Amino acid sequence: MDQLLAALADPERLKLYARIVLQDLPPREEDSAAARKHLGRLISAGLVERLPDGSLEADPAVFRRARPAEPAQSGVPRRLTGFFAQGRLTSIPVRPVVRRELLEHLTETLFTADRSYTEREVNEAFRTVHDDTSALRRYCVENGLLVRERDGSSYRRATAVTV
CATH class of the missing domain: 1.10.10 (Arc Repressor Mutant, subunit A)
Incomplete structure (x- = not known):
């Protein structure tokens, strides 16, 4: 529709x-x-x-x-629903403020705060919503939402998300 x-x-x-x-x-x-x-x-x-x-x-x-537009994604902030179709992220927002909101949503829903993840696990988590896992991973690290160990061995969700 x-x-x-x-x-x-x-x-x-x-x-x-x-x-x-x-x-x-x-x-x-x-x-x-x-x-x-x-x-x-x-x-x-x-x-x-x-x-x-x-x-x-x-x-x-x-x-x-024509089928009516799919209902709003459960748990996805209203402002971000246009970036999702059938539970998958269709594009990464260009505007930094909106991209940050999307990244916060993804890190909060895909990663727990008290666990370390290998790069492979981070990629697998991001792949459930989008194929460009390296871009999502990089954006999350740059925005301080995921913390990467200096040697690159693991990632963890930042303890406090600042807006």
Whole structure:
């Protein structure tokens, strides 16, 4: 459902979609670069289909088939839910404040404060939510959320998280 709404979020794309639904699209109007770009987005979202004869058709049933957005992840702060899909982190936030909040959430949920972890264990824990374990590990160390021993033999969660 989110993909459908995102595809219709652009006013020009929405107008193009409406014209296709109403079958009010003059022949070859979709030839401009902007129209091709918008049309590509509508097609990839499943809102529009190009028929074998080259014409365009909008299928309103796509809205009935769409699943509603997944509920907020339990335990994930509301501000971070957009970075998760099906329990996995889809991207690491670029903004430092938001990234810090995400890292705090991950270290609090993946690691206990009174235990040391090998690098392999840290990677395995991070891999449960995202494939770029080295970036997550590095960000956590840089932000003081995970403390790495000088010889690199182990990591532990920082005892006090400061915001």
